[in-house]
Amino acid sequence: EPEVTQTPSHQVTQMGQEVILRCVPISNHLYFYWYRQILGQKVEFLVSFYNNEISEKSEIFDDQFSVERPDGSNFTLKIRSTKLEDSAMYFCASRIPGRQETQYFGPGTRLLVL
Amino acid sequence: KQEVTQIPAALSVPEGENLVLNCSFTDSAIYNLQWFRQDPGKGLTSLLLIQSSQREQTSGRLNASLDKSSGRSTLYIAASQPGDSATYLCAGRSGAAGNKLTFGGGTRVLVKP
Numbered sequence: 001e002p003e004v005t006q007t008p009s010h011q012v013t014q015m016g017q018e019v020i021l022r023c024v025p026i027s028n029h030l031y032f033y034w035y036r037q038i039l040g041q042k043v044e045f046l047v048s049f050y051n052n053e054i055s056e057k058s059e060i061f062d063d064q065f066s067v068e069r070p071d072g073s074n075f076t077l078k079i080r081s082t083k084l085e086d087s088a089m090y091f092c093a094s095r096i097p098g099r100q101e102t103q104y105f106g107p108g109t110r111l112l113v114l
Numbered sequence: 115k116q117e118v119t120q121i122p123a124a125l126s127v128p129e130g131e132n133l134v135l136n137c138s139f140t141d142s143a144i145y146n147l148q149w150f151r152q153d154p155g156k157g158l159t160s161l162l163l164i165q166s167s168q169r170e171q172t173s174g175r176l177n178a179s180l181d182k183s184s185g186r187s188t189l190y191i192a193a194s195q196p197g198d199s200a201t202y203l204c205a206g207r208s209g210a211a212g213n214k215l216t217f218g219g220g221t222r223v224l225v226k227p
Contacts, residue, residue: 031213033214033215035215035217041219042217042218042219042220043158043203043205043215043217044217045214045215045216048213048214056214058214091157091158093215102148102160102163103148103160103207103215104160105150105157105158105159105160106157107156107157108156108157110155
């Protein structure tokens with residue numbers, strides 16, 4: 001069964017460094033998402049992406065964050081200058097078009113900012 | 115703005131007992147509601163999606179109901195097993211352009227052998 005994959009599974013970085021989290025959505029999916037979950041808290045929406053542009057973003061998704069689909073398969077989340085509070089599990093999700101379609105989530109990247 | 119709440123935050127039952135997990139949401143104009151399972155330190159596994167036009171959806175021992183008018187969804191797990199121990203999350207999909215999911219805080223379930 002097709003699945004969303006994410007790399008790396010774990011990333012440790014120093015505060016102020018740039019990180020890029022990578023996702024490979026399911027191949028025929030057209031809508032892509034990033035969510036994050038700070039330890040012990042709710043899963044929070046960050047951004048949605050369709051047709052090579054951001055369709056919605058949360059207030060968390062400030063100028064330090066950016067997303068890109070550099071080729072036909074990858075979907076990336078970049079954090080330009082990481083902060084301690086960016087430490088979280090980051091989930092990528094994707095779905096096919098349609099209002100009633102399931103979002104499929106990847107296994108997540110655990111980011112630790114020191 | 116959609117708010118999703120799950121009560122209780124934790125639940126412990128003996129093996130074989132039926133589980134009833136509750137989810138409430140504030141915006142009845144949701145497109146659908148998804149239930150997920152999350153094991154400790156792991157990703158989200160989609161269990162069921164119940165569409166806004168449906169009242170119930172079933173998959174094996176799992177049954178989800180949706181009552182938009184009261185802003186509630188319930189996940190029933192029949193004949194619980196120790197392997198059902200996990201955190202269960204519900205998430206409502208909104209009507210905004212990107213159709214984001216808004217998650218509840220989850221119910222942590224422990225099924226005791």
